[in-house]
Structures are given as C-alpha cells and as structure tokens.
Amino acid sequence: MTSKHYSNLDLINLVDSFPNAATHPVSHAERLGELSILVHNTHTLGYILPSVTAVLKDAKLSGTHWRFAGKVITLTGETTEERSENIRKTTESWRENGIFDILRGWRNELYTVYSPKGREYFRLERSACALFGVVHMTAYTTCPLKIWVPRRNPAKPTYGGLLDNTVAGGISSGMSVFETLVKESEEEASFPESLIREKAKAVGNVSYFYQRMKTAGGEEGLLQPEVQYVYDLEVGNDVIPKPCDDEVQDFHLMDMEQVRKAMSWARGRLTISIVLLDFFIRHGIITPENESDYLEIGSRLHRRLEFPTW
Amino acid sequence: MTSKHYSNLDLINLVDSFPNAATHPVSHAERLGELSILVHNTHTLGYILPSVTAVLKDAKLSGTHWRFAGKVITLTGETTEERSENIRKTTESWRENGIFDILRGWRNELYTVYSPKGREYFRLERSACALFGVVHMTAYTTCPLKIWVPRRNPAKPTYGGLLDNTVAGGISSGMSVFETLVKESEEEASFPESLIREKAKAVGNVSYFYQRMKTAGGEEGLLQPEVQYVYDLEVGNDVIPKPCDDEVQDFHLMDMEQVRKAMSWARGRLTISIVLLDFFIRHGIITPENESDYLEIGSRLHRRLEFPTW
The missing domain is CATH 3.30.750.160 (Transcription Regulator spoIIAA)
Structure with a gap:
C-alpha cells in the first residue's frame, strides 16, 4: 500500500469497490451470484x-x-x-x-x-x-480551510497510525444524525457541545459500497454499504481539537496540499478519502480544469444504494 | 402547474424523470423497449x-x-x-x-x-x-447567500416569465467549462470577466435524465440527459447583475425562503430546481433534520449517466 501513488479515482475505486449494476452489469451479476x-x-x-x-x-x-x-x-x-x-x-x-x-x-x-x-x-x-452487508450510517465533520487531521493511535488494531477524519461516528439506534455529531465531537476531539450546535453546517452526504480490505481488520471482503452525512465546521485559530479517548494519538493542522498528498499515498484510513474528495469538490480545490475524472468522481461519491435507510 | 405544491423530491422526480435501471428495473426495461x-x-x-x-x-x-x-x-x-x-x-x-x-x-x-x-x-x-438523446453539458453559477434570480422575458416561447438560474449556458464545442461560464456571465448578467475569474468557485456537478415536458418547448418526451457544472459566486452588495441580451427581463434579489417558495410552486424553469437543491444542500439550508428525503435527494442530484462525456 505504501509504495503506490493513487489518483482520486483510484481511491474511489478502492473504497466504492462493489460492482455497480448500471456500469458493470457482468461483474455485478457474477458477484451477486456468489x-x-x-x-x-x-x-x-x-x-x-x-x-x-x-x-x-x-x-x-x-x-x-x-x-x-x-x-x-x-x-x-x-x-x-x-x-x-x-x-x-x-x-x-x-x-x-x-x-x-x-x-x-x-x-x-x-x-x-x-x-x-x-x-x-x-x-x-x-x-x-x-x-x-447492511448499510452503515455515519456523521462526519471536517474543519476547513486548513483541515485538522487526527493520527490514529498506532497501538490500535485497525488503521493504527493512519490519518483519520476530524470527527466521525456511526449513528447508533435511537440517535439522530446531529446528536451523533455532537456526541462524537466531544468524545473524539474535545469540541464543546455549544461549538458544534452553533457552527457545524450540514453540507450533504456521500455514499458508496465498500468491500472491506485486510487493513480494515476482520475478514477480508465483508460487505459494507455506507452512507455518511457530512458537516463542515469552520473554526478560528483559537479552537484546537484535543484527543479525548484512546482512538486518536494527536491532531495535525494540515493544509490542502498536505492532505491531498497523504491521501494519494494512502497514508489515511481509505474510506476517509470519500469525505475529503467531496470536501475538495465543494470547496473548489478539485475543479473541472485540474481533474479529468471530475464527473465520474461527482457521481461515484453519491452512489445510489439499493438498501433502505430512514 | 401553478396550483400544485411540490416537495423537493417531487421536483427531482419531474426533472430526473427517465426511469433508473437500478431502482425501477421494470419501467426502465419497458421504456428502453420503445x-x-x-x-x-x-x-x-x-x-x-x-x-x-x-x-x-x-x-x-x-x-x-x-x-x-x-x-x-x-x-x-x-x-x-x-x-x-x-x-x-x-x-x-x-x-x-x-x-x-x-x-x-x-x-x-x-x-x-x-x-x-x-x-x-x-x-x-x-x-x-x-x-x-445525447448528453447536454452546462456551466451554472448561483450567487449566495441571497440569490440573484432572473425573470425570463415573458415574450420568450420557452419558460416565458419564469425564474431562471443567475447565469447558465451550454458548453459549446471547443469551449472549456470555465470559459463558457465567463462568456455566459457577461452575456446574461453583464458580470465583468475579471469578477468571474477571481470569484467564481467550482463546487461540483449535478446530473439527471430529463424527459422534456410541454413547457420546455418543442416535442413532448424528447430525451435530455444533462450534466451541469456548478459554480458559486459570492458577491457583495456592490455587484448587481443587469440583463444584457433579451433572454432575461430583470433580476430580483431573493432570500432563501423566497427562492424555495417560488420553486415549490414551480414558478421557475423546472430544471433549475436541481442546481438550487444542490445549493441548498451544500449550504446547510436543507438538512437531514428538515428534509426526510435527504439521502434520496443527495444521490438523485448526482445520477450516474450511461453516456460518455469528456
């Protein structure tokens, strides 16, 4: 993983890896057959x-x-x-x-x-x-315009030492999206509740169908269709995330170029690429002029999943 | 058209009206059969x-x-x-x-x-x-956070008197997306070239498969898969769009509530709903809390089309 350089579309292909019936009907049928x-x-x-x-x-x-x-x-x-x-x-x-x-x-x-x-x-x-293979729903937030990127605890069995999203957490039964965000922001980055309620802005969702790789821990190939609700949190220099539980080792303030580089060398948990690519597209960092796969990326980040959600 | 109130998803269903193979395999097969x-x-x-x-x-x-x-x-x-x-x-x-x-x-x-x-x-x-039925590609821009909404010339045969996007134009052969935007911004809103080059920000694309309705002019049911490149243009009070050609009658500065209301009563050209819904989602106006069709809207705005683009 560490010696290859990945394009934005390569990253999407790694994460949204379950064949799509519309574009790859044969592989989709073969896969479903199994x-x-x-x-x-x-x-x-x-x-x-x-x-x-x-x-x-x-x-x-x-x-x-x-x-x-x-x-x-x-x-x-x-x-x-x-x-x-x-x-x-x-x-x-x-x-x-x-x-x-x-x-x-x-x-x-x-x-x-x-x-x-x-x-x-x-x-x-x-x-x-x-x-x-049932659908996962997650609430995510990123802090523009520099991005606070946590490095995961190297002692952790899954994604040890890799970069992660600023704050992210699965939506538990009975929790709303926004309440999940408030809870995870406190647990993962020590962000006060008032900051999130005041400043976190819903900016859309991404969805993809992940087939788990070895690095994700557990059996390889397990099926994980995912929906992630995305929030932007724009904060001044006075707001500094601090690890609160043992998942994160420390936070780094990286500029866009550093984040893109880390992504393209797969130095982050793979599935965070999706949320970051969406961020780069919404903020004019990836443009039709500098990314030849612009349209494909745009639709791949919003895969229509066949599973019911709420 | 004027007496019905449309939900956000109703508007998408009217515009992205060609059946989707993944979600409506039977209607899709029937339609293709014809x-x-x-x-x-x-x-x-x-x-x-x-x-x-x-x-x-x-x-x-x-x-x-x-x-x-x-x-x-x-x-x-x-x-x-x-x-x-x-x-x-x-x-x-x-x-x-x-x-x-x-x-x-x-x-x-x-x-x-x-x-x-x-x-x-x-x-x-x-x-x-x-x-x-070949794919259309368009460059669009909207001016947040109030939106300048043009009203089309009532004398025009297509969409006469209806609201439209601030600036939009099809991408002609040999033109890039951004150059199209520059040209159309000048032609349709008298925005100077320097303003667009400095301030217009690429923020993604939307795509859908439209079956033309009577109000679009020409034969009903003609097939129009569309890709639209979207730009935000944030301007101060000193920048005021002015009609330049005869397409637009005048521009109105509307707040979000007014725009949503106009959309929900179909007082605008229908296909602009797609770009505006994307705008509302990116800017936290439509949220998971206030829109129960949030996830479906997110994927419908980014339909994977089966047609090649560049």
Whole structure:
C-alpha cells in the first residue's frame, strides 16, 4: 500500500469497490451470484458472503432464527423487538465461539437496519453489520480551510497510525444524525457541545459500497454499504481539537496540499478519502480544469444504494 | 402547474424523470423497449424516440448517413469531421422541411458528443440534441447567500416569465467549462470577466435524465440527459447583475425562503430546481433534520449517466 501513488479515482475505486449494476452489469451479476440476500419481503436489506451463510445454516452456532429459500435469507420474528433479539442471540453465539475475527471488535453499540418504508426493522451490534452487508450510517465533520487531521493511535488494531477524519461516528439506534455529531465531537476531539450546535453546517452526504480490505481488520471482503452525512465546521485559530479517548494519538493542522498528498499515498484510513474528495469538490480545490475524472468522481461519491435507510 | 405544491423530491422526480435501471428495473426495461439506441461500437451515445427513428429511416428526409440493425442506430463516417458533416446534413434537412418543432429554436451553436474514451466523436447543433438523446453539458453559477434570480422575458416561447438560474449556458464545442461560464456571465448578467475569474468557485456537478415536458418547448418526451457544472459566486452588495441580451427581463434579489417558495410552486424553469437543491444542500439550508428525503435527494442530484462525456 505504501509504495503506490493513487489518483482520486483510484481511491474511489478502492473504497466504492462493489460492482455497480448500471456500469458493470457482468461483474455485478457474477458477484451477486456468489452471495446470499437478506430480505424483508422482496426488498434487499443486505448481502451475505458464502462463508457467513454456511455458519448461519449451522443451527448449533446460529440458532433457528433464520429461514432459507435458495439465495434468499430471512430473519424470523414478528416485531422489531423479536427480530433484534433473534439476531442478537445469533451474533453473541458467534462471538462466544470465536467464529469471526471482526466480532473481536464488539462494541456493545446497536445500529438500526431499516425496512423499505424507513421504519426500524431490527437492531444489530455495530461490529456485526458487515457480516450481513447492511448499510452503515455515519456523521462526519471536517474543519476547513486548513483541515485538522487526527493520527490514529498506532497501538490500535485497525488503521493504527493512519490519518483519520476530524470527527466521525456511526449513528447508533435511537440517535439522530446531529446528536451523533455532537456526541462524537466531544468524545473524539474535545469540541464543546455549544461549538458544534452553533457552527457545524450540514453540507450533504456521500455514499458508496465498500468491500472491506485486510487493513480494515476482520475478514477480508465483508460487505459494507455506507452512507455518511457530512458537516463542515469552520473554526478560528483559537479552537484546537484535543484527543479525548484512546482512538486518536494527536491532531495535525494540515493544509490542502498536505492532505491531498497523504491521501494519494494512502497514508489515511481509505474510506476517509470519500469525505475529503467531496470536501475538495465543494470547496473548489478539485475543479473541472485540474481533474479529468471530475464527473465520474461527482457521481461515484453519491452512489445510489439499493438498501433502505430512514 | 401553478396550483400544485411540490416537495423537493417531487421536483427531482419531474426533472430526473427517465426511469433508473437500478431502482425501477421494470419501467426502465419497458421504456428502453420503445426506444432506439444511438451507438458507437457497443457504447450508448443516446436514446432515440420512435417518432425520430421513423424520420431517420426516411432517406429522402434524412439522407443515407445512418445504419440500422434492429434497435441499434449508427451514424456513418470515418472521422469526427465526416460524422459531424453527416448529422449536420440530416438535421438541416429536417429543419428546412419543418419536421420537428424543437428545431425552430435552431441556435447555430454546436455541442460535442463524446466517444467512450472522452474524445470528440461528432458535433451537433444544440437544438437537435434532444432528438438524439445525447448528453447536454452546462456551466451554472448561483450567487449566495441571497440569490440573484432572473425573470425570463415573458415574450420568450420557452419558460416565458419564469425564474431562471443567475447565469447558465451550454458548453459549446471547443469551449472549456470555465470559459463558457465567463462568456455566459457577461452575456446574461453583464458580470465583468475579471469578477468571474477571481470569484467564481467550482463546487461540483449535478446530473439527471430529463424527459422534456410541454413547457420546455418543442416535442413532448424528447430525451435530455444533462450534466451541469456548478459554480458559486459570492458577491457583495456592490455587484448587481443587469440583463444584457433579451433572454432575461430583470433580476430580483431573493432570500432563501423566497427562492424555495417560488420553486415549490414551480414558478421557475423546472430544471433549475436541481442546481438550487444542490445549493441548498451544500449550504446547510436543507438538512437531514428538515428534509426526510435527504439521502434520496443527495444521490438523485448526482445520477450516474450511461453516456460518455469528456
């Protein structure tokens, strides 16, 4: 990873790596052919790798909460509570039996999976989401116009020592986007609540379909469609982010050129490229004149995902 | 049109109205079933309505520059020049014979149609683009944070009296995006060249697939996939746009609430909704908290088109 130089589009291809039906129908069909589909009625909630399906079918490990019909998998349960309880029992059994590496990062934090009507369909331990290929939702913020870039704790198993977004955090069950941002800003950068409420500005969202790489920790190839809500936070020189938990080692104030260079050498967590590319496009740093892939980048940053959200 | 109130997503549905294969596979297949496809090798350059295909097949009206194989139509010619000449002869013959209403708006302005490798494949009179369903590329600018909104000349046949973008113009053959912006800013709003070069900031692009409605002039249902390069131009109170050609009657300085209201009552040219919605999202006016269709709007504004661009 460290010896190759990546273009902006290379970075997108690494992150938004699941084939797109519209532009790559053959690879998309081939890839889908290998996967099982987690459904609610006829709607896709997530995609499941064969290695996960095999374990799901083992009632000793996974219980009897699952129904199988060819490629199609259903989680049983009449209510949101029942379904959440059933998938909890399954994933906790996997964790206890040490089945999947990715569950070593168990967070005790629940994400919501939505029905096609945007209602809560079930809740699921955050670290288990990629096993079912269900959509992640995240709130992000960047501080322009120089960017405060945190370097992750080198002792961390995932992305140790790499650059990260200023503040980012998954949206837990029952939390709104903005409340997630307030909470994470405090936890990750010691930003006071009043600063975020006053200055953080919603500026859009990005979305992509990530197939997890080795560097992400856990099994390779796990499926992670993601939606990220993006906020800009413009602060003066008097506001200095400070690490609060042990995720971040320290913050560096980098100018745009330094950030782009770090990105192009993949010195950051890969998925942050998406949010930063969107930042560069919104702020006229990447332009139609200096980036020949401008239009493709613009649509790739906003991939239409087939999974329901709220 | 004037008695209905439109949500943001309603407006997008009106403009990005061609069915999307990913989300509406059945309507997409049905729609494609009716159309012919203009190709270069195996690549789609545009879609053609049956009414246009019928005329294309009439050698007396259209010449013998076209090859037909089932649904697939090819424009003959070995070079860009030959192909441009062949399609020019066809469209001029149509114009002389009064075949299509939309050609009454003949502009004597050439648009470029690109090959899949992003090279110029042929050039085509602007007003004929929707007959072949090839992609339009436009440069747009809006002046935040109040928006200068022009009202079109009521005497104009298309969109007479409706609100429009501050400045917008199709990108002619041989022009770059930014040079188009400079030229149109002078022609449409009397903005000096130096102001645009200094202050206009590239902020991304929007794309959608429009099926022309009656109000757009010309035949209903003509196909117009569009890419629009968007620029923000932040100006002080001393900069006041003035109409220069006869397209615009006068400019009004409207605040965000007034603009949103005008949009929701469809008091503007419909396709400007797309650029304005993108503006509202980038500037935190539409937020995840006040717009329940936030994510869908975000991806719909950046539709992945199947047509080559540069």
